[in-house]
Amino acid sequence: xxxxxxxxxxxxxxxxxxxxxxxxxxxxxxxxxxxxxxxxxxxxxxxxxxxxxxxxxxxxxxxxxxxxxxxxxxxxxxxxxxxxxxxxxxxxxxxxxxxxxxxxxxxxxxxxxxxxxxxxxxxxxxxxxxxxxxxxxxxxxxxxxxxxxxxxxxxxxxxxxxxxxxxxxxxxxxxxxxxxxxxxxxxxxxxxxxxxxxxxxxxxxxxxxxxxxxxxxxxxxxxxxxxxxxxxxxxxxxxxxxxxxxxxxxxxxxxxxxxxxxxxxxxxxxxxxxxxxxxxxxxxxxxxxxxxxxxxxxxxxxxxxxxxxxxxxxxxxxxxxxxxxxxxxxxxxxxxxxxxxxxxxxxxxxxxxxxxxxxxxxxxxxxxxxxxxxxxxxxxxxxxxxxxxxxxxxxxxxxxxxxxxxxxxxxxxxxxxxxxxxxxxxxxxxxxxxxxxxxxxxxxxxx
Amino acid sequence: xxxxxxxxxxxxxxxxxxxxxxxxxxxxxxxxxxxxxxxxxxxxxxxxxxxxxxxxxxxxxxxxxxxxxxxxxxxxxxxxxxxxxxxxxxxxxxxxxxxxxxxxxxxxxxxxxxxxxxxxxxxxxxxxxxxxxxxxxxxxxxxxxxxxxxxxxxxxxxxxxxxxxxxxxxxxxxxxxxxxxxxxxxxxxxxxxxxxxxxxxxxxxxxxxxxxxxxxxxxxxxxxxxxxxxxxxxxxxxxxxxxxxxxxxxxxxxxxxxxxxxxxxxxxxxxxxxxxxxxxxxxxxxxxxxxxxxxxxxxxxxxxxxxxxxxxxxxxxxxxxxxxxxxxxxxxxxxxxxxxxxxxxxxxxxxxxxxxxxxxxxxxxxxxxxxxxxxxxxxxxxxxxxxxxxxxxxxxxxxxxxxxxxxxxxxxxxxxxxxxxxxxxxxxxxxxxxxxxxxxxxxxxxxxxx
Numbered sequence: 088x089x090x091x092x093x094x095x096x097x098x099x100x101x102x103x104x105x106x107x108x109x110x111x112x113x114x115x116x117x118x119x120x121x122x123x124x125x126x127x128x129x130x131x132x133x134x135x136x137x138x139x140x141x142x143x144x145x146x147x148x149x150x151x152x153x154x155x156x157x158x159x160x161x162x163x164x165x166x167x168x169x170x171x172x173x174x175x176x177x178x179x180x181x182x183x184x185x186x187x188x189x190x191x192x193x194x195x196x197x198x199x200x201x202x203x204x205x206x207x208x209x210x211x212x213x214x215x216x217x218x219x220x221x222x223x224x225x226x227x228x229x230x231x232x233x234x235x236x237x238x239x240x241x242x243x244x245x246x247x248x249x250x251x252x253x254x255x256x257x258x259x260x261x262x263x264x265x266x267x268x269x270x271x272x273x274x275x276x277x278x279x280x281x282x283x284x285x286x287x288x289x290x291x292x293x294x295x296x297x298x299x300x301x302x303x304x305x306x307x308x309x310x311x312x313x314x315x316x317x318x319x320x321x322x323x324x325x326x327x328x329x330x331x332x333x334x335x336x337x338x339x340x341x342x343x344x345x346x347x348x349x350x351x352x353x354x355x356x357x358x359x360x361x362x363x364x365x366x367x368x369x370x371x372x373x374x375x376x377x378x379x380x381x382x383x384x385x386x387x388x389x390x391x392x393x394x395x396x397x398x399x400x401x402x403x404x405x406x407x408x409x410x411x412x413x414x415x416x417x418x419x420x421x422x423x424x425x426x427x428x429x430x431x432x433x434x435x436x437x438x439x440x441x442x443x444x445x446x447x448x449x450x451x452x453x454x455x456x457x458x459x460x461x462x463x464x465x466x467x468x469x470x471x472x473x474x475x476x477x478x479x480x481x482x483x484x485x486x487x488x489x490x491x492x493x494x495x496x497x498x499x500x501x502x503x504x505x506x507x508x509x510x511x512x513x514x515x516x517x518x519x520x521x522x523x524x525x526x527x528x529x530x531x532x533x534x
Numbered sequence: 535x536x537x538x539x540x541x542x543x544x545x546x547x548x549x550x551x552x553x554x555x556x557x558x559x560x561x562x563x564x565x566x567x568x569x570x571x572x573x574x575x576x577x578x579x580x581x582x583x584x585x586x587x588x589x590x591x592x593x594x595x596x597x598x599x600x601x602x603x604x605x606x607x608x609x610x611x612x613x614x615x616x617x618x619x620x621x622x623x624x625x626x627x628x629x630x631x632x633x634x635x636x637x638x639x640x641x642x643x644x645x646x647x648x649x650x651x652x653x654x655x656x657x658x659x660x661x662x663x664x665x666x667x668x669x670x671x672x673x674x675x676x677x678x679x680x681x682x683x684x685x686x687x688x689x690x691x692x693x694x695x696x697x698x699x700x701x702x703x704x705x706x707x708x709x710x711x712x713x714x715x716x717x718x719x720x721x722x723x724x725x726x727x728x729x730x731x732x733x734x735x736x737x738x739x740x741x742x743x744x745x746x747x748x749x750x751x752x753x754x755x756x757x758x759x760x761x762x763x764x765x766x767x768x769x770x771x772x773x774x775x776x777x778x779x780x781x782x783x784x785x786x787x788x789x790x791x792x793x794x795x796x797x798x799x800x801x802x803x804x805x806x807x808x809x810x811x812x813x814x815x816x817x818x819x820x821x822x823x824x825x826x827x828x829x830x831x832x833x834x835x836x837x838x839x840x841x842x843x844x845x846x847x848x849x850x851x852x853x854x855x856x857x858x859x860x861x862x863x864x865x866x867x868x869x870x871x872x873x874x875x876x877x878x879x880x881x882x883x884x885x886x887x888x889x890x891x892x893x894x895x896x897x898x899x900x901x902x903x904x905x906x907x908x909x910x911x912x913x914x915x916x917x918x919x920x921x922x923x924x925x926x927x928x929x930x931x932x933x934x935x936x937x938x939x940x941x942x943x944x945x946x947x948x949x950x951x952x953x954x955x956x957x958x959x960x961x962x963x964x965x966x967x968x969x970x971x972x973x974x975x976x977x978x979x980x981x982x983x984x
Contacts, residue, residue, distance in 0.1 A: 200755040200786045201706060202672050203645060203679075210642045213635055237823075241668075249635050283633060314632045349632045351662070508952075 183220045193232035216253045223257045244276045251280030282311025313345040336370040343374035369399045376403035380410035401428035408436035435468030442472025463488045470501045478505025502530045616647030625659025650681045665694040678703025698748030705752025743775040750779040758783035793820035813843035821851035836867045842875035849876035853883030878911035885915035906931045910940045921948040945970035
């Protein structure tokens with residue numbers, strides 16, 4: 088009797104242990120996950136091979152899983168109603184998901200017509216990715232299924248971000264493994280996730296790149312650095328400026344947008360105002376002004392007035408005018424501003440709008456102005472608006488600007504549009520324009 | 535010897551059976567009854583190191599009950615009761631977390647805990663989302679699916695476009711009731727709509743069409759055929775607003791079915807505008823997903839009614855890679871509308887890829903109806919690169935009717951691209967047909983107005 092009971096008990100226990108062999112690893116994994124969030128730097132260390140080889144039994148399943156069955160048997164409604172029973176069984180399963188389950192979830196996340204169901208299925212995959220038992224094989228199963236199912240761009244961005252954030256080592260290794268045609272897209276998506284947990288690894292990757300690729304990836308990097316720590320990201324942009332990066336202001340504007348996205352508009356204003364005065368703060372304030380004017384132009388205008396005597400911040404006034412839906416109100420505001428660089432920049436923006444919408448009327452107003460820097464700024468804005476529809480007239484009016492530097496820049500700007508409209512005529516105009524030969528390169532450049 | 539062995543055999547047998555019974559039928563715990571493993575929603579670690587579990591038991595304590603629930607049949611059936619505090623805490627994470635995945639999962643938890651009773655509090659948490667964002671729309675969709683008219687009519691007093699997604703949600707969960715409610719609407723005589731019609735001066739017809747868009751989207755989500763029938767009826771009643779709505783069921787079919795099934799579904803629709811649109815879109819999708827299969831299918835239906843809607847997109851896809859092979863294939867098809875559609879598409883695509891080679895090909899074609907169609911497709915594309923050459927080619931079409939049509943189309947495109955140049959050309963070219971002159975004049979006057 089004793090032997091019977093002992094063998095029964097032994098069988099029972101053995102069954103349990105073999106069923107839960109993968110799940111038993113989760114206990115260790117949870118600890119790793121906690122470390123991952125609280126001390127991201129530790130993730131630079133290689134992950135435990137035990138955790139990565141969780142030994143999940145992967146069911147074989149091919150592309151056929153994504154095909155519904157024949158016309159007669161097609162789902163009258165969406166896969167959520169007819170097919171998702173399978174996925175629903177493990178939607179709330181707490182343990183690791185096998186290959187078939189991952190594929191079914193991806194199918195639901197991509198194919199269901201019910202947006203709530205798509206979200207829930209995709210979120211289950213994201214939760215799986217946060218699990219410490221998440222493996223490279225699982226990541227590839229999901230990616231393959233997403234590819235077959237036709238996942239949208241947002242799903243790819245989210246998945247790649249999550250991979251970079253949750254399993255940095257294998258996500259970084261994937262950069263070299265992924266086929267060339269997908270490398271840029273994958274790196275661009277994954278980088279912010281990586282930077283959100285391992286900022287220095289992400290910075291190292293971007294700094295090993297060159298040219299346009301590096302410029303693009305720096306923008307993505309900043310998104311992730313802002314997720315990691317806004318202060319860290321800000322310091323990084325200041326460091327780039329100090330080392331002479333010509334795009335630092337552009338990066339600061341990008342960072343400002345990211346800060347506003349995560350910290351909200353008020354948080355963005357607070358952050359931008361707290362920055363050290365100078366060109367980078369001006370770039371951040373311009374982004375903030377743009378967003379502010381988009382939401383509430385009156386309030387933005389009032390807020391901007393504190394910067395009216397600060398020349399480096401003059402461009403934010405133009406930003407507000409450009410975003411102000413009611414151009415009459417914008418114009419009245421510009422006229423009420425104290426004379427200065429900010430007011431002139433705003434004036435330029437007012438005439439930029441008028442040049443595009445009512446050029447004849449705008450021109451009469453400008454012609455009635457006495458010769459002054461205000462008139463130059465008005466003309467400068469006017470030709471920007473006009474050039475898109477009449478490059479020929481724009482280049483002629485640009486030549487009327489009295490300030491030499493502004494005149495040349497305006498002529499080149501107008502000529503770029505003119506060149507798109509009529510190459511031959513632009514060439515002829517250029518010969519007689521008096522512009523230096525190197526301006527031609529700027530005119531024909533697509534940027 | 536045998537007698538000595540017999541008791542041992544018996545106890546070994548009993549022990550083996552016990553072991554098998556224990557192993558097979560009575561495993562000690564199944565992992566679910568043991569301490570939960572893996573991630574619970576309430577356990578999601580957030581960037582700030584906090585856990586929802588610390589802030590309230592509700593979320594995680596309900597989690598286990600939902601295991602294995604029928605989320606597929608009703609995305610919201612798995613309810614997790616959220617306290618007000620939990621809702622506000624999730625809302626805070628939604629706003630403040632710097633990690634987009636955390637924000638996403640916090641939003642999902644709010645949706646899962648959504649009930650008719652707590653909908654307003656949850657809406658308060660998502661009010662900062664842009665009205666065009668998926669989160670804003672999905673919240674109202676989810677609310678509509680459980681709240682019906684309450685969720686829809688809440689939107690009467692808000693400035694955001696939340697009525698339409700709420701109606702979509704309701705239509706997806708209870709299509710017949712949603713249709714009945716919509717059809718019984720008498721907004722002009724219903725004071726509940728006064729904030730929109732009287733205060734905000736919306737036109738009842740515009741509001742009705744706006745709501746109808748939401749209704750069709752929800753119907754398409756649950757039953758594309760029903761949605762298509764509904765759209766067809768609206769079109770038959772003379773409401774042209776339904777033209778844009780047919781794309782919801784077509785998109786739903788493309789999303790949920792294989793490319794072949796979607797194409798077959800489209801071809802079986804009632805003949806007319808809706809079927810034409812559905813066939814073109816599904817054929818285009820089919821060709822992009824699996825060109826060889828799409829070509830095979832297109833061949834098999836090339837003599838059928840409406841086949842031109844299939845041949846055109848398939849040929850265009852092919853021509854973007856190998857225009858000559860595409861033209862060879864089109865030439866082998868039965869003569870008729872489908873062949874013409876393919877010819878137009880092949881030369882149209884070819885003109886975009888290599889206009890010089892395409893013009894050489896045209897120059898060597900014998901005069902025929904097929905050549906006229908080919909020139910038509912070629913000049914329709916060429917106008918964006920070289921409008922004057924496109925006009926010259928269009929003018930060489932030997933069929934009077936086809937030539938006039940082609941010249942009018944090319945003139946219209948040219949006038950859109952560069953009204954001044956088109957007008958100068960028209961002024962300096964004697965004998966231009968009136969239709970072309972008026973297209974150019976229209977485009978020029980439109981631009982002046984803008």
